[in-house]
Amino acid sequence: MKSEILYPGAFPMVRVELAEGEHIKAESGAMVACSPTIDIESKMEGGFLGALSRKFLTGEKFFFQTLRASRGAGEVLLAPTVPGEIVVLDLDGVNEYMVQKDGFLAGADGVTIDSQMQSMSRGLLGGEGFFILKMSGKGMLLLNSFGAIHKVELKPSQEYIVDNSHLVAWSTTTSYNIEKATSGWVASFTSGEGFVCRFRGPGIVFIQSRNPGGFGAWVRQFIPISE
Amino acid sequence: MTPLPNALCFGDEFPASGVPCLVHVEEHLLMIAFPSDRERAEGRSEEVPFSELTVSAGGLDHDQLVIKWVGSTGPRTLYLKNLDVIRAFRQAAPEHLTMPLERAAQQVRQVRQRHRMVWGIIGGTFLAIVLGLWFGSDLLVELALDRIPVEWEQKLGESAYHDFLVRQDVMKEGLAVAAVTEMTRRLSDSIPNNPYTFQITVVKSDVVNAFALPGGYIVVFTGLMKKAESPEEVAGVLAHELNHVLERHGLERIVKQLGIVAVVSIVLGNQQGMGGVMKQLGVELMTLKFGRAQETEADLTGLQLLHRAKINPSGMITFFQRLAEKDEGRVEWLSTHPMSSARAERLQAELAEMPKEDYEPFAFDWAKVRTALGTSPGTTP
Numbered sequence: 001m002k003s004e005i006l007y008p009g010a011f012p013m014v015r016v017e018l019a020e021g022e023h024i025k026a027e028s029g030a031m032v033a034c035s036p037t038i039d040i041e042s043k044m045e046g047g048f049l050g051a052l053s054r055k056f057l058t059g060e061k062f063f064f065q066t067l068r069a070s071r072g073a074g075e076v077l078l079a080p081t082v083p084g085e086i087v088v089l090d091l092d093g094v095n096e097y098m099v100q101k102d103g104f105l106a107g108a109d110g111v112t113i114d115s116q117m118q119s120m121s122r123g124l125l126g127g128e129g130f131f132i133l134k135m136s137g138k139g140m141l142l143l144n145s146f147g148a149i150h151k152v153e154l155k156p157s158q159e160y161i162v163d164n165s166h167l168v169a170w171s172t173t174t175s176y177n178i179e180k181a182t183s184g185w186v187a188s189f190t191s192g193e194g195f196v197c198r199f200r201g202p203g204i205v206f207i208q209s210r211n212p213g214g215f216g217a218w219v220r221q222f223i224p225i226s227e
Numbered sequence: 228m229t230p231l232p233n234a235l236c237f238g239d240e241f242p243a244s245g246v247p248c249l250v251h252v253e254e255h256l257l258m259i260a261f262p263s264d265r266e267r268a269e270g271r272s273e274e275v276p277f278s279e280l281t282v283s284a285g286g287l288d289h290d291q292l293v294i295k296w297v298g299s300t301g302p303r304t305l306y307l308k309n310l311d312v313i314r315a316f317r318q319a320a321p322e323h324l325t326m327p328l329e330r331a332a333q334q335v336r337q338v339r340q341r342h343r344m345v346w347g348i349i350g351g352t353f354l355a356i357v358l359g360l361w362f363g364s365d366l367l368v369e370l371a372l373d374r375i376p377v378e379w380e381q382k383l384g385e386s387a388y389h390d391f392l393v394r395q396d397v398m399k400e401g402l403a404v405a406a407v408t409e410m411t412r413r414l415s416d417s418i419p420n421n422p423y424t425f426q427i428t429v430v431k432s433d434v435v436n437a438f439a440l441p442g443g444y445i446v447v448f449t450g451l452m453k454k455a456e457s458p459e460e461v462a463g464v465l466a467h468e469l470n471h472v473l474e475r476h477g478l479e480r481i482v483k484q485l486g487i488v489a490v491v492s493i494v495l496g497n498q499q500g501m502g503g504v505m506k507q508l509g510v511e512l513m514t515l516k517f518g519r520a521q522e523t524e525a526d527l528t529g530l531q532l533l534h535r536a537k538i539n540p541s542g543m544i545t546f547f548q549r550l551a552e553k554d555e556g557r558v559e560w561l562s563t564h565p566m567s568s569a570r571a572e573r574l575q576a577e578l579a580e581m582p583k584e585d586y587e588p589f590a591f592d593w594a595k596v597r598t599a600l601g602t603s604p605g606t607t608p
Contacts, residue, residue: 094232094247094308098287117346153243156295156304171244172287173235173306202237202304204244 001108001140003088006077012086013079014142016106018069024140025064025113026078026106034067035074041066064113080105080144084208087149093138096172100132102146102212103168108139122178134172143169147210154201162197165211174203232262233309239301250307252315257294259305273298277320282327284334292316292331368482372475377422377442380478384442388426391446398429398449402599406591407447410462410538413589414469417536423472427465435550439468441477453602455546458593459533463543466529466536474528476521526570530577539586544574 001024002017013032016024020037031040042065067076080086082102089097091111098116107113116134135141143149145168152160154174164178176197181187199205232247236259251258257280260272275296285293286306292313294305307313317328398404411427423443433450440446445468447461455461471477517525533540548571 092232092247094235095244117342155239155243156237156302170287173237173245173285173291175285175287175289202243202245202306 003140003142005086005088008085010083010085010147011079013077014086014088014106016067016076016078016140018067018074018076020069020071020073023066023068023109024076024106025066025109025111026076026142027080027104028065030078030080030105031065031067032077032079034076035069037069037072037074038076039068039070041068078106078142082144082146082212084145084147084210085149086142086144087151087206089141089143091135091138091141096134096136097141097169098132098134098172099143099169100167103143103206104133104135105142105144107135107141110137110139111135111141112137122176135169143206145206145208145210146212146215147208150207150209152199152205152207154199154203154205156202158201160199160201160205162199162205162207163211164195164197165213166207166209167197168206168208170199170205171203173201174205175200233307233312234259235306236261237304237306238298245306248305250305250309250312252312252319254319255321257305257316273303275303277324280324282324282331284331284338289338290335368479371482372478375478375482380475381423381442384440384444384477388428388440388444388446392428392430396431398431402591402596403449403452404429406458406589406593406596407452407461407465409589409591410458410465411445411469413536413538414462414466414532417532418469418473421473425469425472437464437468439471439477441472441475441481443472445469445472449600453597453600454550456549457542458589458591458596459539459542460546461542462536462538462589463529463533463540463546466532466538466543467525468529470525470528470532471517471521474521474524476517476525479521480517523570523573526574527577530574531581534581534584537584537587538589540574540578540581544571544578547571547574 001019001022004015004017006013006015018024018038028042034040086105091097104113112135114134114136115131117131149168152162154160163181170176176199178195179198181191181194181196230249232249234248234250235245236248237243237245246261249260249262251260253274256274256276258272258274275298279296281295283293283295285291286308290308292307294307296303307316317332320328407427407429411425415421415425425443425445427445427447429452430446430448432448433453434448435450435454437445437447437451445465447465451464452461530540530543533543
């Protein structure tokens with residue numbers, strides 16, 4: 001399985017080359033185009049209950065689509081819904097990543113997707129909800145972001161502070177605490193940051209350069225209200 | 228086939244995501260082998276004696292074992308998740324590591340326990356609220372009812388009462404009215420601390436019915452009186468209806484129908500908003516059906532009231548039974564007061580337990596009352 005990011009930048013697309021018999025699972029609706037040798041299947045990853053929990057707990061889609069090169073080698077073009085970058089990770093069986101619900105685009109068959117419960121404070125204040133996706137296993141993983149994707153590399157014990165709505169994915173060797181952006185409660189919210197995540201290395205944190213919620217609020221002011 | 232890596236190693240010269248490695252626990256040292264396909268640590272391995280290690284718990288959920296040491300190329304950190312390796316390490320670890328290992332394990336347990344506890348508390352609270360609303364609503368309703376003044380209830384009942392009577396043929400005077408008035412007087416005289424002034428109206432109608440509105444407004448249909456063989460039977464129905472008023476059953480139903488929000492607003496003192504809603508509900512009051520529990524309550528308290536007023540309570544029971552047996556005509560009272568043998572039996576049992584009392588007859592002649600109503604004295608209803 002080989003992948004290549006086309007048109008890197010705000011509106012990228014991924015070309016994934018599948019050998020005969022190989023398949024890739026992608027977020028439902030991610031397929032843009034594919035070779036005639038590719039079969040598109042809809043699959044409830046993790047069984048019915050797994051899919052159900054993913055749907056209701058993380059807000060991810062109930063079905064994933066599986067693109068299978070069953071009648072010979074071929075290629076698949078995949079794209080996310082929102083404008084923003086795509087990043088390709090290679091899971092080695094030891095590295096694991098937590099991914100916020102809109103961050104998953106596609107994964108090789110060896111990649112396992114679980115919804116995992118967060119701790120109370122992280123669930124309440126982290127902005128990702130109580131359940132997030134955990135990616136483990138072996139193989140290629142495609143993540144997408146809103147805006148550009150930025151990789152923060154943390155050495156052991158190195159700390160970094162990220163606004164919670166800009167998080168895309170982070171490795172499970174990192175740990176983080178939710179805290180107020182400033183020392184005072186009022187200033188925390190008037191500064192526009194509210195809560196932030198203090199990450200501690202080692203590991204990698206992927207952040208997105210735009211905040212989807214903030215963008216939504218900005219767009220809303222231009223939408224006429226009809227009565 | 229080479230075994231798969233089971234840990235991540237971090238160090239100054241390694242990438243930030245860490246290098247997968249294969250950790251093997253030997254007798255006095257950790258053997259860390261790096262897979263050969265990594266360009267920086269090509270196929271080499273490190274041996275670290277236990278004496279150089281420090282351990283702690285770490286990772287996103289504090290569920291990984293973090294092993295640190297300073298190697299020849301700088302500080303190294305190992306993140307272990309594989310349970311088999313951790314177990315082997317704990318077994319082989321020397322004395323100076325037992326304490327930190329135990330502490331790390333303790334930490335993992337604590338985090339897990341806290342997780343469980345927090346979710347348990349949340350689940351428990353949720354369950355408690357649901358159960359509390361389910362079982363405690365009656366208590367809330369009671370609380371709310373206590374805060375509604377009797378005058379309110381009267382106003383509400385009064386408007387519904389007048390609305391109803393406008394469309395009916397009301398009996399203003401006569402033997403029947405006098406009889407019912409006497410019954411009511413005897414009954415209400417036996418109610419201690421009665422906050423209500425009962426208003427009884429006799430309505431000319433063949434419908435066998437009688438009902439009570441909140442605030443003490445009671446309507447008796449002549450059809451019911453014609454059906455009764457003795458005044459005690461009518462008094463029994465009256466006692467039952469009076470107790471619906473006394474126990475504020477109508478109000479209770481309304482409050483339950485309005486729901487918990489209204490109940491809370493009453494408890495918290497917002498009575499103004501309730502006025503309009505109650506007026507609206509006034510019409511619905513006519514069709515208000517009391518619950519089974521309320522019926523039983525009115526039955527029993529009615530029986531006791533009859534007893535206190537020295538009116539023979541067996542009239543109440545026989546009338547109920549007779550109405551149930553002969554379902555002829557428009558016996559509306561039964562549709563709202565379904566008669567069951569269990570109900571009559573309960574009343575019988577209750578009556579049997581009461582001390583014997585010398586019941587006093589009414590001053591009026593029931594036969595004359597019935598004649599005045601248009602029933603020939605000989606006919607059995």
